[in-house]
Amino acid sequence: MMSITLTESAAQRVADFIAKRGKGVGLRLGVRTSGCSGMAYKLEFADHIEADDLVFTDHGVSVLVDPKSLPYIDGMELDFTREGLNEGFKFNNPNVKDACGCGESFNV
Amino acid sequence: MALLQISEPGLSTAPHQHRLAVGIDLGTTNSLVASVRNGVAMVLNDADGRALLPSVVRYQVNAAPVVGYAAQHMQSRDPFNTIVSAKRFMGRALADIADAASYPYHFADAPSMVQWRTAAGVKNAVEVSAEILSVLRTRAELTLGGVLMGAVITVPAYFDDAQRQATKDAAQLAGIHVLRLLNEPTAAAIAYGLDNAAEGVYAVYDLGGGTFDISVLRLSHGVFEVLSTNGDSALGGDDFDQRLFCWILEQARFPDLTPEDNRLLLTHARAAKEALTEYPEVSITAVLASGLTIDMVLTAEKFNELTAALVNKTLQPVRKALRDARLSIEDICGVVMVGGATRMPCIQAAVASLFGQPPLTNLDPDKVVALGAAMQANVLAGNRQDEEDWLLLDVTPLSLGIETMGGLVEKIIPRNTTLPVARAQEFTTHKDGQTAMSIHVLQGERELVTDCRSLARFELRGIPPMVAGAARIRVSFQVDADGLLSVAAQEMQSGVQAAVTVKPTYGLGDEDIAKMLQAGNTFAREDMAARALQEVRVDAGRLIDATQTALEEDGTNLLSSDDYANILAAMQALGEVLLGTDHLAIKAATEKLNQATTEFAARRMDTHVRQALAGQNLDEISSKFG
Numbered sequence: 001m002m003s004i005t006l007t008e009s010a011a012q013r014v015a016d017f018i019a020k021r022g023k024g025v026g027l028r029l030g031v032r033t034s035g036c037s038g039m040a041y042k043l044e045f046a047d048h049i050e051a052d053d054l055v056f057t058d059h060g061v062s063v064l065v066d067p068k069s070l071p072y073i074d075g076m077e078l079d080f081t082r083e084g085l086n087e088g089f090k091f092n093n094p095n096v097k098d099a100c101g102c103g104e105s106f107n108v
Numbered sequence: 109m110a111l112l113q114i115s116e117p118g119l120s121t122a123p124h125q126h127r128l129a130v131g132i133d134l135g136t137t138n139s140l141v142a143s144v145r146n147g148v149a150m151v152l153n154d155a156d157g158r159a160l161l162p163s164v165v166r167y168q169v170n171a172a173p174v175v176g177y178a179a180q181h182m183q184s185r186d187p188f189n190t191i192v193s194a195k196r197f198m199g200r201a202l203a204d205i206a207d208a209a210s211y212p213y214h215f216a217d218a219p220s221m222v223q224w225r226t227a228a229g230v231k232n233a234v235e236v237s238a239e240i241l242s243v244l245r246t247r248a249e250l251t252l253g254g255v256l257m258g259a260v261i262t263v264p265a266y267f268d269d270a271q272r273q274a275t276k277d278a279a280q281l282a283g284i285h286v287l288r289l290l291n292e293p294t295a296a297a298i299a300y301g302l303d304n305a306a307e308g309v310y311a312v313y314d315l316g317g318g319t320f321d322i323s324v325l326r327l328s329h330g331v332f333e334v335l336s337t338n339g340d341s342a343l344g345g346d347d348f349d350q351r352l353f354c355w356i357l358e359q360a361r362f363p364d365l366t367p368e369d370n371r372l373l374l375t376h377a378r379a380a381k382e383a384l385t386e387y388p389e390v391s392i393t394a395v396l397a398s399g400l401t402i403d404m405v406l407t408a409e410k411f412n413e414l415t416a417a418l419v420n421k422t423l424q425p426v427r428k429a430l431r432d433a434r435l436s437i438e439d440i441c442g443v444v445m446v447g448g449a450t451r452m453p454c455i456q457a458a459v460a461s462l463f464g465q466p467p468l469t470n471l472d473p474d475k476v477v478a479l480g481a482a483m484q485a486n487v488l489a490g491n492r493q494d495e496e497d498w499l500l501l502d503v504t505p506l507s508l509g510i511e512t513m514g515g516l517v518e519k520i521i522p523r524n525t526t527l528p529v530a531r532a533q534e535f536t537t538h539k540d541g542q543t544a545m546s547i548h549v550l551q552g553e554r555e556l557v558t559d560c561r562s563l564a565r566f567e568l569r570g571i572p573p574m575v576a577g578a579a580r581i582r583v584s585f586q587v588d589a590d591g592l593l594s595v596a597a598q599e600m601q602s603g604v605q606a607a608v609t610v611k612p613t614y615g616l617g618d619e620d621i622a623k624m625l626q627a628g629n630t631f632a633r634e635d636m637a638a639r640a641l642q643e644v645r646v647d648a649g650r651l652i653d654a655t656q657t658a659l660e661e662d663g664t665n666l667l668s669s670d671d672y673a674n675i676l677a678a679m680q681a682l683g684e685v686l687l688g689t690d691h692l693a694i695k696a697a698t699e700k701l702n703q704a705t706t707e708f709a710a711r712r713m714d715t716h717v718r719q720a721l722a723g724q725n726l727d728e729i730s731s732k733f734g
Contacts, residue, residue: 041112043112044119085153086252086253090112
């Protein structure tokens with residue numbers, strides 16, 4: 001069973017941001033090959049659902065993932081946290097073996 | 109791991125390459141920084157959750173300067189070292205500051221820009237502003253979790269080249285890359301999403317703490333253009349507090365108040381004004397140093413009556429700005445409110461009744477400029493798709509031109525021309541064999557050089573010697589999107605050129621700009637007469653020069669003694685009226701000398717052609733001219 005989940009605070013923020021942005025069908029998560037440690041996350045608003053997208057719905061938010069990315073992020077939880085003045089989204093990805101110091105890119 | 113933000117579709121950035129860009133509203137009283145995060149523009153708060161950073165810097169001995177609220181609190185205790193309203197001094201010389209005496213500072217004598225003597229040494233407005241920008245930069249980098257790639261910084265639409273350059277210098281000093289300087293009213297219009305709206309003309313009414321600005325913008329084909337600006341650099345929310353404070357004093361009829369009492373009552377006046385935005389009446393109670401108490405009630409109605417004159421004072425510049433843009437009230441599609449003072453219901457009502465429509469007030473008027481700047485920064489940083497891109501146009505606040513013979517100003521770019529702009533005009537030499545030309549760049553509305561402001565001087569050298577009027581010198585003016593000017597001059601035949609980027613000598617006040625604009629109208633008639641006089645003088649001088657040269661060369665061999673005497677007499681007559689100021693007399697005498705020399709000129713032409721052709725056979729001639 002493949003899955004992507006959102007924490008409640010992440011879902012709340014995503015819904016807020018989409019509402020303020022005024023358009024969008026959901027959130028697109030994925031990976032790209034780049035960065036200092038192999039792979040990098042993709043976190044974008046989605047305006048369309050592509051034909052081969054997998055759609056996960058959690059706390060009322062649609063998360064779209066392309067089939068190629070899914071193996072890298074399957075079982076992942078997206079969280080929204082605050083660190084000092086900064087706040088943003090965090091990927092809790094069980095597939096990651098090691099990441100670069102900052103965690104922005106990773107290896108499976 | 110690093111915290112991520114949601115990007116627009118297809119615009120996820122590579123790790124460590126986030127294009128973090130912010131918008132900064134560098135205000136006279138308060139400054140703010142904002143950024144687009146997760147697709148939404150938001151003001152970035154400090155660690156205590158406060159959005160505003162008071163634009164106040166306090167310098168200390170052997171310690172870093174203190175910026176913001178902490179500095180503001182020390183303002184009355186350490187007035188010499190606590191610099192407020194530095195923006196008013198940006199790019200200004202001490203001589204430009206009309207009310208310099210009313211500030212508590214130890215001003216230092218400096219040729220270009222005002223300087224303060226502080227505990228940490230001599231500082232100027234650029235350095236003070238850099239301290240403020242530096243704090244905002246640190247706040248932004250902590251909040252966004254990375255190094256800024258750049259910022260859009262807003263400036264008043266009427267800021268001249270010197271003030272814009274000073275703002276850029278301050279950013280550079282603070283280690284901020286300036287993506288673009290953006291006019292404050294344009295930023296406000298962007299924040300309201302007017303760029304997505306239908307085409308039309310919008311007014312931006314900006315009443316801050318101490319300044320009032322009105323701007324008229326036109327949006328067409330997704331492009332913003334500032335049509336006109338006006339305002340009052342000495343009118344703001346503080347004047348409403350002051351008016352109320354005076355009323356309290358009149359009502360209470362207390363003798364001799366201590367300075368502390370004054371400050372206390374002023375604070376109460378301000379609080380009462382703010383409370384009246386929500387309640388129909390407020391009570392003002394205070395205990396003075398003497399133990400006497402003040403207890404009075406102020407109704408909104410009374411407040412409106414007290415401040416009606418101030419409200420009306422803002423409407424006059426509005427009408428002027430419309431007139432400048434050649435528009436009427438009916439042409440305005442919408443009105444944007446900027447500045448904390450626009451929260452006052454009496455202001456909103458006056459604006460609504462003048463424009464015949466309710467103004468836009470749903471965004472926080474303190475934040476709207478910073479939000480718009482952030483949205484623009486986001487576009488310039490490449491975090492949005494091209495199709496949604498805006499191009500922003502601003503205008504030149506005053507006309508730009510060069511000095512021509514006789515101390516006249518030839519305008520090359522008229523005032524209110526939309527930016528960016530490039531214009532060129534051809535000029536020529538005034539004297540035979542002239543090999544250099546001095547280009548004097550000026551800014552202002554008047555006709556005479558002495559009445560305009562000098563921006564730069566440079567020389568074009570290496571012009572090949574030619575007779576007067578034969579050289580073609582192309583002078584081109586270019587003003588970039590930030591409003592900065594570069595001037596180039598090129599002699600078209602030889603290609604020699606010279607150029608200057610106007611890194612302006614600082615020194616022109618808002619009041620001066622207003623005065624210069626007004627003077628341009630008031631003195632229109634005098635200027636016209638002065639220009640007419642200078643023009644005929646230059647013409648006459650040129651003719652006398654040419655006649656003298658011709659007489660020396662050919663006078664004796666081509667002229668009868670009668671003709672010679674006639675020309676000499678006409679020349680002397682012209683020389684005499686030239687000393688006077690009657691431009692019609694000079695014109696008439698010039699015409700006479702012209703007539704007296706027509707025959708002589710024709711004869712000289714014949715002789716010179718004959719000499720040139722003499723001794724050459726027909727083949728040579730046809731090969732030369734064929």
